[in-house]
Amino acid sequence: MLARWTGWVPIRSLGRRHRKRILQHLLALGERDRYLRFGYPARDEQIQKYVAGLDFVRDEVLGIFNRRLQLIAVAHLAYAPAPQIKGRPAMAEFGVSVATTARGKGFGGRLFERAALHARNRGIDTLFIHALSENAPMLKIARNAGATVERDGGESEAWLRLPPDSVSSHVDEALERHMAEWDFQFKRHMRTVGEFLDGVAEVKSRIRKVRDRSDDQSADPGSKR
Numbered sequence: 001m002l003a004r005w006t007g008w009v010p011i012r013s014l015g016r017r018h019r020k021r022i023l024q025h026l027l028a029l030g031e032r033d034r035y036l037r038f039g040y041p042a043r044d045e046q047i048q049k050y051v052a053g054l055d056f057v058r059d060e061v062l063g064i065f066n067r068r069l070q071l072i073a074v075a076h077l078a079y080a081p082a083p084q085i086k087g088r089p090a091m092a093e094f095g096v097s098v099a100t101t102a103r104g105k106g107f108g109g110r111l112f113e114r115a116a117l118h119a120r121n122r123g124i125d126t127l128f129i130h131a132l133s134e135n136a137p138m139l140k141i142a143r144n145a146g147a148t149v150e151r152d153g154g155e156s157e158a159w160l161r162l163p164p165d166s167v168s169s170h171v172d173e174a175l176e177r178h179m180a181e182w183d184f185q186f187k188r189h190m191r192t193v194g195e196f197l198d199g200v201a202e203v204k205s206r207i208r209k210v211r212d213r214s215d216d217q218s219a220d221p222g223s224k225r
Helices: 016-027 031-038 044-052 107-121 136-144 167-219
Strands: 060-065 071-079 092-098 126-132 148-152 155-161
Touching: 016 044, 016 060, 016 071, 031 044, 031 092, 031 126, 060 107, 071 107, 092 107, 107 126, 107 136, 107 167, 126 136, 136 148, 136 155
Parallel strands: 092 126
Antiparallel strands: 060 071, 071 092, 126 155, 148 155
């Protein structure tokens, strides 16, 4: 149990109120990153349409915030209403993007683990990834999780079989959700305190400047004429 929480990363469920932040995160991605995330060089208007169409009731959207409450990583776990492949049960499809400044910290893998836990607790037995074959980081995440990866030219598909849900898996997800919410509220509180202290410092600075000008005028006899 201890190993699970070593290096824990707060991952928060996102909702409708986070659309703007999700959009800002995705629009900040470079041309190459957009290509790998969506499988095509998505333009701004295409990303805007994608974000506007997110179904937060059916799907699960997860995010990681930094200390400034900027969204630095986003995962979309899409639950298709029908099986993606004929003859197979419905699967949850996973997609992820990480800001350039947040790379190399394992955030993509952490989001995948959390998404797998959520899908498992919803009775889904397979997690599905469709990615470009050149998207090495995404395919590495899938392989590290034990997924089966099949390559077909420039595209690859990965399937990860999930164990059935259990009391433990539901407790784990609830605990993750609670801790991530606490972390977010703490960061928001600290940001508010920081902004207040910055405001106080700015007021003190202005008062000091006014006093300095007043002292200069008092010391200059010519200023009294």
